[in-house]
Amino acid sequence: MSTAAIPRTTAESTVLVVKPVPLLEPLDEPGGTVVKMPSRIRQGTAQLSPAGTVPATKVQALDPEAAERATVAAMSGRIAQSAVEVLNGVRSVHQLSRWLDARCMSSLTTRARLHAEACKAVARRGSHEALENNVHLLHPQPVVHSVHCSCISPGIFETAVVIADRTRFRAMAMRFELSHGLWKVTALRIG
Template sequence: MTATTARRLTAVPTPARTAATQGAGAANVDVRLVARSIAQAAVEVLAGTRPVQQLARFLDADCYLALQHRAGLTRDFVVRSRAPQRIHLSPMVRSVRVCRISDEIHEATIVVAEDLRCRAIAMRLELSASAWQVTALEIG
């Protein structure tokens, strides 16, 4: 014995388009995705698996030089300690939180998990020349 029920034909509502999916301009890009990718790349630079030059267009001059300097110090420490090289596993971003200061300024906090520890990263992103750029970067 089979039972059939009347099926209501209702219009399926389409989700509203968010700023992350509208257009191709930098103002319409989801800042969380930008912060996530920059944070992961910065941790990879510190681990020595990514060249810092790949972040040049995303970081302002001060942040770029600070990250380059810190990566150099880390590299020198590894060479001096003569510790056995471990196979580097790619860091995994655990969470991203973004606070909108204004239309052109956002601040983000990111938690990145590595093999042995988690890192907290804070950054300030500013919209300049139609691209998001990091103007402050702190890596714990």
């Protein structure tokens, strides 16, 4: 036995019904294609309901912000990684000027300066030990663990990023707004 697809048209749509049919031709014919279906699929074939309509199925609505959400999520991961590198003193804060607005730039600059001063004080205390052992500290690259993005309104997204930095995890929250065709970070919080 084989199966055949028979189209049936109702008033609103066309339904494809699969029914078992006796096999009249040999299976090894060069021009034909044979598809073997598992028995559970053969038994659960689509059929018309007694009223002649298609059974109700759940149809997922298309997400109109899906493309923007993917773009903003990718940007927020890169911006978060760059912001942590700015705090570690590996990257200049001016490299983020295209994506951060003026308030975020000034707050990140201030925080990076304060963090650098605190690190210098710690380095001065441990400088004698480092000279004796001739140890050089490397700056490991921060790793983005997760990005969560949600649409607040058209043209505005908020993201939460979890990032691993040296020996601890950091959380960042960002607000992206679409301005003149470019996404800008208008709010930035680093934990």
